[in-house]
Amino acid sequence: MARNIEIKARIDDFSALYAKIALLADGVPDIIDQDDTFFVCPHGRLKLRTLAGSRGELIFYQRPDKAGPKTSFYALSVTEDPDGLRETLSLAYGTAGRVIKQRTLFRLGQTRLHLDRVSGLGDFLEFEVELDDQQTEAQGIAIAEELLERLQIERQELVDLAYVDLLKLKAHPHSAR
Template sequence: MARNIEIKARIDDFSAMYEKIGVLAEGLPDLIDQDDTFFICPHGRLKLRTLAVDRGELIFYQRPDKSGPKPSFYTLTETADPEGLRHTLTLAYGAAGRVIKQRTLFMLGQTRLHLDRVKGLGDYVEFEVMLDEQQTLEQGIAIAEDLLEKLHIDRQELVDQAYVDLLNAKGKRSSSD
């Protein structure tokens, strides 16, 4: 499985973070609309990411729920029929939630920098330091820590959960009010 080091933080000022990342990043960003459906999965997370009517990715990953830089192990399979696959997986496993976001993707060396506008949650920044086979987790963590510093991200803003968990928790709080 591929590996990376991930870190996620809530941001209050999307435009200011865009500017900070834009100064560091290589080239112009890509704007990507993503519709992620998560399925019940006892050994990690399984999500179907719909990128277009005829383009999607089934992604299985394992990552601890903790704030700060954390390792993620994942595998990805492309599909030309995301809606049909969503239907089949929902019947087979049950859906655990759905996350709709607009992602602005910047690249900086081996790091993907995402500015995410998540429907129902707000704005976030996420790094994925993609590790090659020779790199240690500690080397990836050092890169993520350096970016935290360069972007002046306050540790209080770090998030320890996936967007789907944050949305599901928000939904439970709303329904109990």
């Protein structure tokens, strides 16, 4: 499975962070509307991401819920029938939640920087340092830590949960994680 190092942080000023990232990035960003449906999955997370038109991606991943840099292992399959696949997976496994967001995607070397506007939650920065087969987790974490510093992201802004979990917590604030 592919690996990356991920960090997520809540942000207060989307425009200011956009400007900082634009100065560092390798080019202009892509704006992507994403509709993620999560399915019940006992050994990680399984989501179907619907993109523009009839494109979709089925993504399985395993990642610890902790603040700061964390390793994510993932596998991705492309589909041209996301609606049909969503229906089939919903019947087979049941849905665990849905996240709708607009993602502004920048690239910086081997890192994908996402400025996410998440419906019902607000604005976030998420970045993923893509590791190649020769790179260690420690090397990826060092890249992530350097980016946190360059972007002046404070530790208290880091988020340990997935968007789908944050939405569930918002809907049911007294439930356990």
